[in-house]
Amino acid sequence: MEQHPSGLKLASWLVAAGRTVDPGASLNVPPIPASNFILGQGRSYARGDSTPTWEALEEVIGGLEAGKAVAFASGMAAVAAIFDQLPSGARVVLPDDCYQGVVGLAMAGAARGRWSVQRIALTDTAAWQQACTEADLIWLESPSNPLLTVADLDVICAAPRKPGTIVAVDNTFATPLNQQPLELGATVSVQSATKFIGGHSDLLAGVVTTRDEALWQQLHQTRTLAGAIPGTLEAFLAVRGARTLALRLERAQYNAMILAQRLLEHPLVTCVRYPGLPSHPTHTTAKRLLKGFGTIISFDVAGGAATADAVCRHVRLIRHATSLGAVESTMERRAAVAGQEHLPPSLLRLSVGIEDVHDLWNDLDAAIRATIT
Structure with missing residues (x-):
């Protein structure tokens, strides 16, 4: 299994990350159902300043994918936050086989004139390389849902791209244990934590991870303004589920x-x-x-x-x-x-x-x- 920069294997990182270290504190970060905080200590309102429970989830997944994470209320909330970074009139490229929620979001935006949508077969690597030089958002899903096509992610993510182009990889099916999109050169990796991260069919959550600090700030701001924040219990359960991934x-x-x-x-x-x-x-x-x-x-x-x-x-x-x-x-x-x-x-x-x-x-x-x- 891959090794984390800390020197731990990823399986060990999953168990160790996102925990409190202060003497006398609880071993696990508890669910903290707080909307606001006493002023003067760094936090004021949870929607913008997060809670320790959300941050524990972001530490686990961000570290697992070797980047910096933002947690959302659902996988689709995470997807929508990425689409929200696009300029008016943007060009979006989707795979021919893709989660229907993403397709629905993209087509709804196209119908309102926010962007145009192109579909490319996942196996047409040359077409994806060309699209990287022209599109504002390259959306990849590998393995795909539900035909399980595996794309040449290493080649596509390394292709020259137009300045500002976001290459996003839905990494839900692979999980970070089987695939590391950011290592391959993707701009963002997306997880529906509802699935393998949580692992028990009892929560909705999504996580976006990136190494681009400016993009991370924009995604965090999008979450704050849109209010697409994760639930306290959901974040707690997602961390607990990730321990056994x-x-x-x-x-x-x-x-x-x-x-x-x-x-x-x-x-x-x-x-x-x-x-x-x-x-x-x-x-x-x-x-x-x-x-x-x-x-x-x-x-x-x-x-x-x-x-x-x-x-x-x-x-x-x-x-x-x-x-x-x-x-x-x-x-x-x-x-x-x-x-x-x-x-x-x-x-x-x-x-x-x-x-x-x-x-x-x-x-x-x-x-x-x-x-x-």
């Missing part, structure tokens, strides 16, 4: 590889997408750039949308639910989600959790066979 990711990735290999051989499964499989179109790129192949599998079942919906209804251990990155395995048919109608109708996105892999397989196999045979 390395363990959870290790177990879930182990499970995901086994399930992907078995799904590949299943007679009632027509397509399996997982970056760890040699059959995946960007497997070679994934091996070069990712330290682990992640916990998300997308696969198609024979029989179309109705069959895929039936599989979701028949699973018992795996939960039929949206979102991902938690200790429990979840699955949904993505084309049923608004804005995702272009996806294969029978595509199921499976977020693999930390359950026993044999129990997961038995549940998944039984659900597929019960609905198709």
Whole structure:
């Protein structure tokens, strides 16, 4: 596992960072539900001056990604703060496969004349390099949601760019343990802490990390003015969840590889997408750039949308639910989600959790066979 500048491995940093050090203080920074503070000691109002609980989360994630972090109320609040840095008439470039929330935000802004939007296939590295010299915001998502395409991030992030261009990487699927966008040359790395950072399906939060001090100040100001602040309990839970990220990711990735290999051989499964499989179109790129192949599998079942919906209804251990990155395995048919109608109708996105892999397989196999045979 990668080493933190402190000399610790990242797994150790996750456990050690964001803690109090004063003698007699609590070991963990507690949830501090304060809106305002006694004047004269540096803080006055939480929306602009933060709280120790938010700052603990920012220390953990900022240090994990070797930058400086700003925490937000949700992943989409973090995304919106980046878009808010764009000048009027900006040019935005998005991948062909991208989280529908980002696409919705970008297209809504384009409809109001705030910017124009271009879509580029994630695998068209040359087009992305060219876009870096012309666009104001390069938005990358790797692995992508839900087709799990892995982009040539090292090449794209190192490409010459127009002055002021922001290269943003949604690093949610990879997590900072598998990929370090800032090390590759990205301007910002974005995490939906709702997912792997929190890890327990019990919070909404987002974090943006950058090494650009001026941009960090602007993002902090955007959060203050927009009021997109993280909740106190959510920030506390996100820090607590992050402590076990390395363990959870290790177990879930182990499970995901086994399930992907078995799904590949299943007679009632027509397509399996997982970056760890040699059959995946960007497997070679994934091996070069990712330290682990992640916990998300997308696969198609024979029989179309109705069959895929039936599989979701028949699973018992795996939960039929949206979102991902938690200790429990979840699955949904993505084309049923608004804005995702272009996806294969029978595509199921499976977020693999930390359950026993044999129990997961038995549940998944039984659900597929019960609905198709």
